[in-house]
Amino acid sequence: MNTVLSIRGVSRTFTSSHGQTPALQATDLEVAENDFITILGPSGCGKSTLLRIVAGLDEPSAGEVLLDGRRIIGPGADRGMVFQSYTLFPWLTVQDNVSFGLRERGLPREEQIATAQRWIAKVGLDGFEHHYPKQLSGGMQQRTALARALANQPRMLLMDEPFGALDHQTRELMQELLLGIWEAEQKTVLFVTHDIDEAVFMGSRVVAMSARPGRIKLERAVSLPHPRHYALKTSAAFSELKAELMQQLRVEVLAASAT
């Protein structure tokens, strides 16, 4: 299998006036083409830190991250990111937000608009092109953020609890939407979450992390068939994997609250 991303011995220690806080222990992870990897872990386990290091927004204290064999030294358009907080540019309309990266690349305006339109349609926001972010609901903002990241045609997509601030129903719709896009577009995705259902439902592989300082505790391939439908969440195979992860995660949460 063709490896897109390799994380090699990456660790992160935060230094402050109180001393050193290890956030992430040496971590190795190989991500193959078209993988949808969900990184599951309790709050503060360093999963977001790991994702930010891959994005180039944070630097590892040791180790390195390679994208297509090249070492990552900073953020770039080849790794699109969707954040948990709403990060649409409030001064730009949906269309201009989605075409932000295309404009940066200097594409002709018509091409920018055409591409943006295509992605706006794919995330189901037809008719909202000229709305400002503040006129949209949280779910619509995150759909726009997804379109903005994907319109840029990144090599891989990084998602940091992108649906964490949404209500349960919206969240499930977004999960299906993203899965549908992934199934159709064959993207490589690294998806951070603390929601076990989400991790199992979305991922082709689940990586569970230990409590702080985080390390990868176990990896499980999710062999549930595609296309996935929300009814899958009640199937026996789904429940079995969920139960195992729940057990593992519980141990970690208990460990974290004991210290």
Added chain:
Amino acid sequence: MKPLQPVAHGRRVLLGLAFFVLFVALWALATFGGFVGKTFLADPLTMLRSGWILLTEMGFAKDIAMTVWRVLGGFVIAAVLALPLGVAMGAYKPVEAFFEPFVSFARYLPASAFIPLLILWAGIGEAQKLALIFIGSFFQLVLMIAVVVGNTRRDLVEAAYTLGVNDRGLIRRVLLPGAAPEIAEILRMVLGWAWTYVIVAELIGASSGIGHMITDSQALLATDQIIFGIIVIGLIGLVSDLVFKQLNRHLFPWAQLGR
């Protein structure tokens, strides 16, 4: 009345006007009722009459034009220079570290105290007025613009980087548009201060302008003319404030959303 409940537009205007009416009524009561001597405070009608004479027979319109010209001239020079410096300070921390202490120091220097020096250096001509307004507004503008630009939401900055902007693109496409509405507000506020400086400059050494008329009237104990001059200043301030507000609303519709 309930705390923070908004008030309808028509009612807001009515309430605003009501206080002006009340103010003039109290003034009329104090003067026509004989509670205050004519030497100390002219009544509203005498004030209007001498105002009319000032405008029609004594060329006061030219004084007003001179004053407006000076304010705008000094303010535009200050703003044009403060904007790039403020943005550079907000965006680049070493630049801020270099300029900020001095600018903070200079900001507290009372502009009016420079008048004797400025008269020595620039005479009592236009250069002296412009220089005073410049000193009074430049340092304030620089500091406030630097703060606004420096307060740009970090998650927006990170999102922009993952969309492929470089540092220059970040300033042009994220820091500037994000800070623009607040910068416009700062300009509106400091323009108000520039008005105080121009009058002070004209009170001390000038051969034209609203402030000059006021000192002339002082020699004649013409309180009616002085009050008319002050009211004209207030009215121009009010109008320019409204124009600025409308302009901001028109230029930055997105910033009005969700208020």
